[in-house]
Amino acid sequence: MSQTGDASQPQPSAEDSFLDLLVETLDGLDESARGQFLRQFFRTIAQIDFTDAQSNDYWERILLRRRELAENLGKRVSLKTALVDVLASTNFLRVPILMEYDEFKKLQINAATDALTGLYNRRLFDEYCDKELNRAKRYGHQLAIVILDLHKLKEVNDRHGHLQGDQVLQLAATTLRKTMRASDFAFRIGGDEFALLLPQTDPEQAVTLCRRIRTQYETDIHPLKMDIGVTLDFGVAVHPHDGETKSALMNLADQRLYQLKNSGRAGPRVIPLETQTPREIPTAVPPQREAPVAPQADRPAAVTPTARTEATPPTIPFQPPLEAKRATPPYAGVRKWERVSLAGTKAYAILTDVHQKTAAVLDLSYGGVALLLDNPEDVPNQFHAVLHVPILPPVRVVLRKTNTQHLDSGRSRIGCSFVS
Numbered sequence: 152m153s154q155t156g157d158a159s160q161p162q163p164s165a166e167d168s169f170l171d172l173l174v175e176t177l178d179g180l181d182e183s184a185r186g187q188f189l190r191q192f193f194r195t196i197a198q199i200d201f202t203d204a205q206s207n208d209y210w211e212r213i214l215l216r217r218r219e220l221a222e223n224l225g226k227r228v229s230l231k232t233a234l235v236d237v238l239a240s241t242n243f244l245r246v247p248i249l250m251e252y253d254e255f256k257k258l259q260i261n262a263a264t265d266a267l268t269g270l271y272n273r274r275l276f277d278e279y280c281d282k283e284l285n286r287a288k289r290y291g292h293q294l295a296i297v298i299l300d301l302h303k304l305k306e307v308n309d310r311h312g313h314l315q316g317d318q319v320l321q322l323a324a325t326t327l328r329k330t331m332r333a334s335d336f337a338f339r340i341g342g343d344e345f346a347l348l349l350p351q352t353d354p355e356q357a358v359t360l361c362r363r364i365r366t367q368y369e370t371d372i373h374p375l376k377m378d379i380g381v382t383l384d385f386g387v388a389v390h391p392h393d394g395e396t397k398s399a400l401m402n403l404a405d406q407r408l409y410q411l412k413n414s415g416r417a418g419p420r421v422i423p424l425e426t427q428t429p430r431e432i433p434t435a436v437p438p439q440r441e442a443p444v445a446p447q448a449d450r451p452a453a454v455t456p457t458a459r460t461e462a463t464p465p466t467i468p469f470q471p472p473l474e475a476k477r478a479t480p481p482y483a484g485v486r487k488w489e490r491v492s493l494a495g496t497k498a499y500a501i502l503t504d505v506h507q508k509t510a511a512v513l514d515l516s517y518g519g520v521a522l523l524l525d526n527p528e529d530v531p532n533q534f535h536a537v538l539h540v541p542i543l544p545p546v547r548v549v550l551r552k553t554n555t556q557h558l559d560s561g562r563s564r565i566g567c568s569f570v571s
Contacts, residue, residue, distance in 0.1 A: 170230040172263065172274065174214070182207060196234075199243050213237045265339040267317060268324035276338040276346050280397050283336075283348050287390050294390040295357035296397075297347035298404040299323075299364075300412065302382050304343040310379065319372065319381055326368040326383075331360070345383075354389045361385040366501075366537070366545055384412050491515055496541050504534040510565075512538065519568040520550065527555050527563045533570065 173192075177185050186203030189210050193199045201209065217233035263275035271279070280296065287294040301323055308316040320343075327337040327345065336348040349357055365383045372381055386408030388400040491514060498512035500522055508529070510522040520538065524530065530552065538546045550567035557563050 167229045167231065174230060176263070177210070185210070197238060197243065199238070209237065209241075268321055268339050270324050270327070270345070271336065271338045273338065273340040276336075276340050276348075277397075279336055279338075279348055283350055284390060284397055284400075287350065288395075292351045293353050293392070295347070295349035295352040295354070296388050296390075296400045296404050297349065297357060297361060298340075298386045298401070298408050299345040299347070299361075300384045300408055301343040301345070302384050302412070303379050304381070306379050307377065307381060311377065315375075315377075318375070322371055322375075323368060323383060326364060326371050330364045330367050352389070354387065354392060357387045357389060361387060362539065362545065366539070369537075369545070384408055386411065493540065498538070498540045500539065501537045502530065502534055503537060505530055512540065513564060515540070519553065519566065520548075522565045522567060523562055524565055525562050527552075527565050530565065 177188065180188070183203070186207045189206035190201055190203050193201050193206055193209070213230065213233050216237050217228055217230055220228040220233060220236070263272050263278075264270070265272045283294055286292070301320065304316055304319060307319055320339075323345065324337070324339065327347070331337060331347065332349075334350055335352075338346045338348075340346045349360065352360075361383075365385065368383050386404040386406065388394060388404040388407065390400060393403050394400045493512050493514055498515075500510050500512055500520070502508040502510060508524075510524050513521040513523055515521070515538075533549065533551045536548055536550055538548055540546070549570040551570050552565055553568050554566040555563055556566075
């Protein structure tokens, strides 16, 4: 922890910094909660069994003694020095016991944990981010920083109350914990903002994980049966591709977050693959299988974000490029709209009306989409689905079956039109 004053004074040790952090955190707690924590604190460091009231009293004595020693000596005095002095002078600490580094770390983590969600808070994010960034630079690894925003939390609080809003926040934290890898870190850094640190993660892997988190959260929140399209927006920046400093990476991740949040206001558009860099074309990973490669002579185009994920499916979610060339497989008749092949892009759809069945997306157009299914008879003529297409956030749609083509592989190509 940085200190002001004479630059010639030695910097505090990690243990002293952790104790300073503990002082700041305990100062914001009410007396009852502070007493319970301090009771365990004194038992851990000195095997002294105080009551809650005694713990609060001796803590105040230690803080007062620290100030007195600093004034008398004219320099900074560590809390550890004052702690040993007070406990020893009252005969509670006959054999001084210094806390091990791991114990300090545990205390620091407890003091830097968000009470509502159980995730690490902003203070610990800043520390871990610096540490992981230094490690990535030292070993030449990549480090992804993700900023997530809980979309429409204020609307939940206004319409359903803060208790419901707290439940939505807690559910987001639960989703993060069960979706991330063991090596990843999750933090709550603001009221509706979360952050992830993903060591040794490239841009494609980071975006894929974020999409998985977003989809999982929408599944987890569904039982709450809210009529508000609550979801997790995200922005990703990766060291060293996007910057060398924490501030640069944070700023870029924040910009990309708001680009995603505002993408629906710009209207549908398409950027051909030839104009994009590899980092602009992350690939979604379907949960069961990759989309098979259908016959297609033309190079597939890619679709950019068009709209936020909302409860109401978009009437016109996609617009293929005018210059896209038509592929004419045997089953294709006269098409009203040009289609864009997604074969090989790992695009997929979750059929929410059919026991969360997953289908590969073969192609899409302004008016519909083609899916690859094993048992088309299990799918009703009209059904709901969530489309997962590279670069787009998941899009909820209503589809109507228009034609079925049985393939040599034993599976079937199902042509579907979008329903308003």
